[in-house]
Amino acid sequence: MNFQSPCRPESAAATADASCVVHNLRxxxxxxxxxxxxxxxxxxxxxxxxxxxLSSLGCAFLQDVHPLDRDSAQGRCLALLEGDQAEWRQTxxxxxxxxDFKWVEVAARPxxxxxxxxxxxxxxxxxxxxxxxxxxxxxxxxxxxxxAREGIAITDPQGRILEVNAAFQDITGYxxxxxxGRTPALLSSGRHDKAFYEAMWGELLxxxxxxxxxxxxxxxxxxxxELLRISAVRDEQGRHTHxxxxxxxxxxxxxxxxxxxRLAHYDPLTGLPNRVLLTDRLQTQIAQAERRxxxxxxxxxxxxxxxxxxxxxxxxxxxxxxxxxxxxMRLALRAxxxxxxxxxxxxxxxxxxxxxxxxxxxLAERVxxxxxxxxxxxxxxxxxxxSLGIALFPQHGTTPERLLRNADQAMLRxxxxxxxxxxxxxxxxxxxxxxxxxxxxxxxxxxxGELCLYFQPKVEARTQRPVGAEGxxxxxxxxxxxxxPGEFLPQxxxxxxxxxxxxxxxxxxMAQLGRWTLEGHDMSLxxxxxxxxxxxxxxxxxxxxxxxEHGVPRGRLELEVLETAALADLAAVAQAMExxxxxxxxxxxxDFGTGYSSLHYLRQLPVKWLKxxxxxxxxxxxxxxxxxxxxAVVGLAAAFGVRTVAEGVETAAHAQALTALGCDLLQxxxxxxxxxxxxxxxxxxxxxxxxxxxxxxHALREAGA
Numbered sequence: 001m002n003f004q005s006p007c008r009p010e011s012a013a014a015t016a017d018a019s020c021v022v023h024n025l026r027x028x029x030x031x032x033x034x035x036x037x038x039x040x041x042x043x044x045x046x047x048x049x050x051x052x053x054l055s056s057l058g059c060a061f062l063q064d065v066h067p068l069d070r071d072s073a074q075g076r077c078l079a080l081l082e083g084d085q086a087e088w089r090q091t092x093x094x095x096x097x098x099x100d101f102k103w104v105e106v107a108a109r110p111x112x113x114x115x116x117x118x119x120x121x122x123x124x125x126x127x128x129x130x131x132x133x134x135x136x137x138x139x140x141x142x143x144x145x146x147x148a149r150e151g152i153a154i155t156d157p158q159g160r161i162l163e164v165n166a167a168f169q170d171i172t173g174y175x176x177x178x179x180x181g182r183t184p185a186l187l188s189s190g191r192h193d194k195a196f197y198e199a200m201w202g203e204l205l206x207x208x209x210x211x212x213x214x215x216x217x218x219x220x221x222x223x224x225x226e227l228l229r230i231s232a233v234r235d236e237q238g239r240h241t242h243x244x245x246x247x248x249x250x251x252x253x254x255x256x257x258x259x260x261x262r263l264a265h266y267d268p269l270t271g272l273p274n275r276v277l278l279t280d281r282l283q284t285q286i287a288q289a290e291r292r293x294x295x296x297x298x299x300x301x302x303x304x305x306x307x308x309x310x311x312x313x314x315x316x317x318x319x320x321x322x323x324x325x326x327x328x329m330r331l332a333l334r335a336x337x338x339x340x341x342x343x344x345x346x347x348x349x350x351x352x353x354x355x356x357x358x359x360x361x362x363l364a365e366r367v368x369x370x371x372x373x374x375x376x377x378x379x380x381x382x383x384x385x386x387s388l389g390i391a392l393f394p395q396h397g398t399t400p401e402r403l404l405r406n407a408d409q410a411m412l413r414x415x416x417x418x419x420x421x422x423x424x425x426x427x428x429x430x431x432x433x434x435x436x437x438x439x440x441x442x443x444x445x446x447x448x449g450e451l452c453l454y455f456q457p458k459v460e461a462r463t464q465r466p467v468g469a470e471g472x473x474x475x476x477x478x479x480x481x482x483x484x485p486g487e488f489l490p491q492x493x494x495x496x497x498x499x500x501x502x503x504x505x506x507x508x509x510m511a512q513l514g515r516w517t518l519e520g521h522d523m524s525l526x527x528x529x530x531x532x533x534x535x536x537x538x539x540x541x542x543x544x545x546x547x548x549e550h551g552v553p554r555g556r557l558e559l560e561v562l563e564t565a566a567l568a569d570l571a572a573v574a575q576a577m578e579x580x581x582x583x584x585x586x587x588x589x590x591d592f593g594t595g596y597s598s599l600h601y602l603r604q605l606p607v608k609w610l611k612x613x614x615x616x617x618x619x620x621x622x623x624x625x626x627x628x629x630x631x632a633v634v635g636l637a638a639a640f641g642v643r644t645v646a647e648g649v650e651t652a653a654h655a656q657a658l659t660a661l662g663c664d665l666l667q668x669x670x671x672x673x674x675x676x677x678x679x680x681x682x683x684x685x686x687x688x689x690x691x692x693x694x695x696x697x698h699a700l701r702e703a704g705a
Contacts, residue, residue, distance in 0.1 A: 050097030173219030514550030554584025614648025
């Protein structure tokens, strides 16, 4: 090492010995010249920085210092060179060859020549990354314990409480001095039997872990629902020395679950089973009818003239009419039959033990007669009739979806034939031929490039900032113009053509997403796929291939799956979602709330978004039941760490109400209609200078609290 310092060796032999020592030190020994360049580095520099000493010599030492530490390092070094400081001690970040950094401790003094003039800076660098990490972990542990929102209790092996944090005291209402030395049994609610606690301790002693939900009681006697996790702490011999219990207060969530389960199964206006419970009951009754080898009738019913009453007399009168009509249907049906409300003036009847078409027809006529009688509504008399379609199991379908769809078609035929009628499903060969012709034309459109994606923006509710878009399929029909999916996709549901179209959607969507990325647009894109496509054996490999071809970043592609489709084969869909999630694909459950919205199912599906059905959104300001459902879905999503998207936002009032309720993203005509990709970019440019929506009124904020 060819430099001299205030402590200089007295002979050449001593210098050689010192040089040998320096070269074998584990610490990095360095010298920086007056121009701030590395003038000497011992071999330990390679092990610390990943660079050979010779490659660094002559380079500015600051280029190896993390940008956040450069100013302070430069100031300290200059202070030594200018004689303003006798010693430089500092902990800073050293940049490594691979781009990462290590924490090092600098200890340096001025390097003097024979005349005592400063010719540089000499010192050592010591890797303190591990010590720094240990200190940080200790600080973090203390911070977590003291500042955690979850309650934490530490006990000895006998379960006596040794320490609790502030959140424990806030959640349970017990002060620290009240619980130290006592066991958690003082929190017992009495809701769990002896077997529950024996099972808990058995698992804890055998595995060292236990987690689950438990009911305890606060200091004031109020019930407390906890999500609890207990871990055993072992010593070097494997003996349990402590137990750490961490819990969060989920009492409000449990109450919300109870409310949501009630809302999820019954119509809040009429008290009738809703679509969720109807689907469940119909599935059960189909299975029973199949075992008994007995027929079953499903009726789709729609009130004729309800809209006129609702528009002329107002929603309160319309609601009263629906309540009275629901009660009349209940009384007209037999024990064991079901009447459910799907929404608006749409009802479904399940007629169990239907031995003959004649008996089903007679019961249908009785329902029509009772519904056609005059209604007294707030002192006024009104009349409505009903149109009813009947589908029989197994002749007209063996699944709930097929029976309901066929009954609905028969009901529409009853309306076309004059209303106040009951029509049985009939085989219509012309309709079958029309569907086949439609499928052929759609397949030709697929091959001819007539199918393309339009894009509808999604915006953050609070900031109104566009963050992504949904890709929506359009058929550019040469005669009929631009057609939406509802006009051409339902007829091919369940066919191979449906999957072929999904492949096209995936290809076009990911290509567009790749172009946006290249152009610097930080946009996510959601695409709608049917469950059959998701379960295709080659689906995951195709997604991976397209992502590589088009340069799609992880986390930018979102796939929307209809809730009802996902639940049809829950295990297989969940497995397919997990495989795609490994590729960075996110999932949304579309039209949430229209299917069987069970918490059990939601926990099994790796979804990051719940998309609130636009039917609920559009009616939420006029239908209290729909407002309750939207609020409950947003609360459920927040509880499960899932974000929400509301579609069908068509007015400022809807946007403000959803924002107040805590919905994350909004989508609908109030912001923009679906448009081609070129038009979307123009919309984004105009949006940057456009005004934001006014803040939600105070009343709405209160409603969403």
